[in-house]
Amino acid sequence: MVASSKRTPLTFLVHATVLFLVVLWTIPTAGLFISSIRDKDQLSVSGWWTALSTSEQRLVTRAYEPKSQVQQGDRFVIRGNLLEGGSGEIARFGFSSLKPEAYAVGDVAEMKKGRTLQVNANGDYVLSSPTEWKGSRGQRIFYTAEVPPRFTLDNYREVLSAEGLGQSFINSLTVTIPATIIPILVAAFAAYALAWMRFPGRALLIAGVVGLLVVPLQMSLIPLLKSYNLIGEFFGVGSKTYVGIWLAHTGFGLPLAIYLLRNYISGLPGEIIESARVDGASDFDIFRKIILPLSFPALASFAIFQFLWVWNDLLIAMVFLGNNQEHLVLTGQLRELLGSRGGNWEILTASAFITIIIPLLVFFSLQRYLVRGLLAGSVK
């Protein structure tokens, strides 16, 4: 305590490293978030770090159709506003795609056949012609606008409804929550037994669990799927169901879960458990009333790992759930969007942010258990 009040080079290094990591993590996340709530037109022309400054956009719009013209004296006039009520300021304009910035605002542009176009900074335009406007389409107007920053939730609205992300979000939750809880429950029981119950073959079982830790997932996918289908057929269960993916994730998560939890639980003071035994508690009582509450930090940290891993998983979901729309998980949906809407950044960033919201929530709500020492005061 005394030492830490003095700034040693080491503490400085530690602080610098922490700061570096925070920045490293925060900046992309913030960029993603800011991009996702920007207007899609602004997003396509400038990066997220310019989000708060006005952006210069070259735009094109069509004036109202000729049928909205009114006759004023000897001229036929079409009036309107380029910005359609939005805020912004127009700097230059033009009427031909060859010279989109030919005129400054306020100027009167001379077009063919004596027609003129005038555009004001606020977007008001006046098209005027000595002859009647013909045709069904309006005149094209090119303009360069200074558009102030605009933030919107439209992107989210769009991806959640139109792009089917809402459904995948629910699918992902349906996969992830049971696939996190089931292995934790099973592993906690197993870890207690492997740590504190005496039975023959215990050491062998532990060795087996450690051995399973190193089995590559990819190697076991196909055999697993085959045997699952075989057994599922016997019970009349379809091959691509949630049950299948829950079991798969449980299986892949269990070795690590058992290993981590056993290490933690066997580190609990033995006298507490013996004391409970003398107090008359059965193994189940001890597990429920002593081990579970005391292991909460370990359970929480494993829950975070397992949740993130299942949430971010694509491979197992593709194999065990397939990619039909009604079962598609978020990662699968994102991959589809990358293919079909690869240029629409507003779609991609909003989808990506929706995808990371839940992991962030899980992490921040459970992280305090990672550091809290629950054992204080139990033994000397």
Place this chain on the structure above:
Amino acid sequence: MADVKLTHVKKIYSNKVEVLKDINLDIKQGEFIVFVGPSGCGKSTLLRMISGLEDISAGTLEIDGQVVNDIPPALRGIAMVFQSYALYPHMTVYDNMAFSLQIAKVSKDDVDQQVRKAAEMLQLTPYLDRLPKALSGGQRQRVAIGRAIVRRPKVFLFDEPLSNLDAALRVATRMEIANLKESMPDSTMIYVTHDQVEAMTLADRIVLLSAGNIEQVGSPLELYEHPANVFVAKFIGSPAMNILPCRIEKTGEQTEVSLSAKMSVTAPITTQASEQSKAAFFGIRPEDLSVVASEEEGFLSGTVSFIESLGEATLLYVQVPGCEDMVIAKESGTLSIQRGEQVHLSTAPEKMHLFDDNELSYRR
């Protein structure tokens, strides 16, 4: 009725080491028994076997006349207080004490009544809602004792309950345990310690263990005054008894032994004629030695090579010619003796101890 009886009890761990060899012990109801012995002698193991936390490799253990070798700890009618307190860290003091009763499905009112009674007894009432981490060491230890009391066990087992406390608190808690025993005269208590002051002050009977054997069982004063062998003699008492190798010169009701070529002493201890000329050990406690003025009055003479003044007493380390180890004498008060001085030591004859060449006492 809560007698505890051990017959030919043995403990062999899986590594084939015999930690306890043939323990026979008869503990009466209401007795306060203290197991003492050097570290690693098997005190905790013996206690844990009585509690049921450790299997009994051979022999029988009876509590209340019933063989309980295969009965789980909870059904033996025992309660245990651990050295590290072993409180449940996530439960309040109240819940810690209520735990065993709740497991036993005692009705809520009864639980409440018993917990409050125990808390009252141990002055824990103000802390009932606290978590163990918000208690001092002494309070934690009292909670551990309270947790034992609420179960109303027939036998209390304590495994070095005071060794984590500081010296002052240790004395206070020791007295509390003595009071506790007094308020529950029918409960049998078995207490493990390696602190001989605790053993001497608390015990009705001390069981002195060494390397898996019982060396002697008896009241504290019996062990002090009539140690059965050299080990007991040296273990009980501080500083330890002086043990001097000697040779038996004359047997009979009075035995004369020679400590060296020049020094011999006659002790009022009976020896058989067959012991004549055998090697033996002469024992005398430091506090039973006193400095005398002339050589004729004393039986040991030597030069003082070291002096420790403790205030209430002075320890003299005397180099006696012909003896390998230094003889320690404990005089009350302060002395004006200097290092290097020649001193003469005497004692009352009945304070002398004589052990044969197998280190067993002749006074049997």
